Amino acid sequence: MLKTISSWRSFGGTLRVFDHDSTVCRTSMRFSVYSPPQPGKAPVLWYLSGLTCTWENVMSKSGLQRAAAELGMVVIAPDTSPRGEGVADDPEYDLGQGAGFYLTATQAPWSTHFRMDQYIVQELQQLVARNFPNADMTRQGITGHSMGGHGALTLHLKHPQLYRSVSAFSPIVAPTQVPWGQKAFTAYLGDDRDTWSDYDACELVKSRPSQAHVLIDQGGADSFLERELQPERFVAAAKSAGQQVTLRMQEGYDHSYYFIATFIDDHLRWHAQALR
Amino acid sequence: MLKTISSWRSFGGTLRVFDHDSTVCRTSMRFSVYSPPQPGKAPVLWYLSGLTCTWENVMSKSGLQRAAAELGMVVIAPDTSPRGEGVADDPEYDLGQGAGFYLTATQAPWSTHFRMDQYIVQELQQLVARNFPNADMTRQGITGHSMGGHGALTLHLKHPQLYRSVSAFSPIVAPTQVPWGQKAFTAYLGDDRDTWSDYDACELVKSRPSQAHVLIDQGGADSFLERELQPERFVAAAKSAGQQVTLRMQEGYDHSYYFIATFIDDHLRWHAQALR
Numbered sequence A, B: 001m002l003k004t005i006s007s008w009r010s011f012g013g014t015l016r017v018f019d020h021d022s023t024v025c026r027t028s029m030r031f032s033v034y035s036p037p038q039p040g041k042a043p044v045l046w047y048l049s050g051l052t053c054t055w056e057n058v059m060s061k062s063g064l065q066r067a068a069a070e071l072g073m074v075v076i077a078p079d080t081s082p083r084g085e086g087v088a089d090d091p092e093y094d095l096g097q098g099a100g101f102y103l104t105a106t107q108a109p110w111s112t113h114f115r116m117d118q119y120i121v122q123e124l125q126q127l128v129a130r131n132f133p134n135a136d137m138t139r140q141g142i143t144g145h146s147m148g149g150h151g152a153l154t155l156h157l158k159h160p161q162l163y164r165s166v167s168a169f170s171p172i173v174a175p176t177q178v179p180w181g182q183k184a185f186t187a188y189l190g191d192d193r194d195t196w197s198d199y200d201a202c203e204l205v206k207s208r209p210s211q212a213h214v215l216i217d218q219g220g221a222d223s224f225l226e227r228e229l230q231p232e233r234f235v236a237a238a239k240s241a242g243q244q245v246t247l248r249m250q251e252g253y254d255h256s257y258y259f260i261a262t263f264i265d266d267h268l269r270w271h272a273q274a275l276r
Helices: A056-061 A064-071 A116-131 A147-158 A179-189 A201-207 A225-229 A232-241 A257-274 B056-061 B064-071 B116-131 B147-158 B179-189 B201-207 B225-229 B232-241 B257-274
Strands: A003-010 A013-022 A027-035 A042-048 A074-078 A135-144 A165-169 A213-219 A244-250 B003-010 B013-022 B027-035 B042-048 B074-078 B135-144 B165-169 B213-219 B244-250
Touching (some): A027 A056, A027 A064, A042 A257, A056 A257, A056 B056, A064 A074, A064 A257, A116 A135, A116 A147, A135 A147, A147 A165, A147 A201, A147 A213, A165 A257, A179 A225, A201 A232, A213 A225, A213 A232, A213 A257, A257 B064, B013 B064, B013 B116, B027 B056, B042 B147, B042 B257, B056 B257, B064 B074, B064 B257, B116 B147, B135 B257, B147 B165, B147 B201, B147 B213, B165 B257, B201 B232, B213 B257, B244 B257
Parallel strands (some): A042 A074, A042 A135, A135 A165, A165 A213, B042 B074, B165 B213, B213 B244
Antiparallel strands (some): A003 A013, A013 A027, B013 B027, B027 B074
């Protein structure tokens, strides 16, 4: 069922890339798993990537394997959307392949394949539980970058018992209020904005704050900060709802993996501590 | 003279990419410099990349900024060859653009631009001394990967007072004896093999061992190990010449940056210690 595409030794553990036929996305999907060197069960951290990325960006550029090996954590990085010739796409980078937005599309042509939330929460969850005996499925956390930060926050808020810890790098926190989200949600979910709020972290936290303490790192020199990200919206919504959140503005840092690499150790420790 | 192409904050320091008109290579060249957060003079580590790479691979994939920031080291990564429309090239990855082999080509069409050893030892050396006041040019080390490991070993052995410390990842140690080197040296230097030995670490170490202790990491599962790399050749030549060398065979690791990232901290500490 799982086909191993690649395997590398990394920081004493193993990074592997798998291909499988997804019943949810109705096409083949790839994801990567880093397994630390320690024997026995390890907590699981899900990393959701941003626009255009695959399983590879975070594994090749963030250096997270170092802390994952030290702390003894399994890290899983799914793709950001279904891909391939039979899958709908758009010429722009912020819609279609590479831009799944961690939702279930209801509008044609996207509704055929674009179901990244169900894919991650249900299908990939079961697949990992069945195939990775070192993954302790009772101790899972979730993080992500940009569009993947949106994914991490929304999936945590909707499934707080599944993803018990949560953090994000430069997340889209209010997709219903910013251009990236409005464009994608119009395409994937249609014009009825009532259906959008179920995928908006600021809306979700108002009605269902979790017991977790949310860590957010945001680069102060991020060119998407003012137009697309606006993390202060989430801080305000979380505070009024009683959700604990720490937003760290990191002066001078941008939206790149040079930023993520700088602070990824802090995030792994944050999750390791919460999942202890 | 130096044009800044990109600049990122990284681990509290700054990663910058520069473009300049090279008089040695007779075309514009790019290189990257990581400056650590500490004020004052810092030792300088040169990182020479392998076939096909640019300044970017090591800076985006190795995670070396972490240790460079901690130890207070400037790290410089040049390109692996001249590039661009007016520069000779070859359709294969192991000759021409991206495959400069850190030598001065004497044969047409390569001799017009391919002078990576002079470029690095002379021109870039002077450029860095003039433009980076935090670079302590009295404390320099050199390292590299694969073809860049060949570059590091040979440039150190020829300029031991300039590059006082040396290490390498999966280096080509005997280019005159293996297919990659024989192909490149035939093209760049011609059929007279007497001219080749000046660019062969195993040959150089016999006649001019240095006072430095050479650290080499080699992946045991590296698919190029037996045909192209053969590090035991260097260990044998070094030992008979009285050159100190430590070869660490890292079982299960391949030729990728996942291997380099795993051990890059050790190399930075090795150089920091030698340059203290």
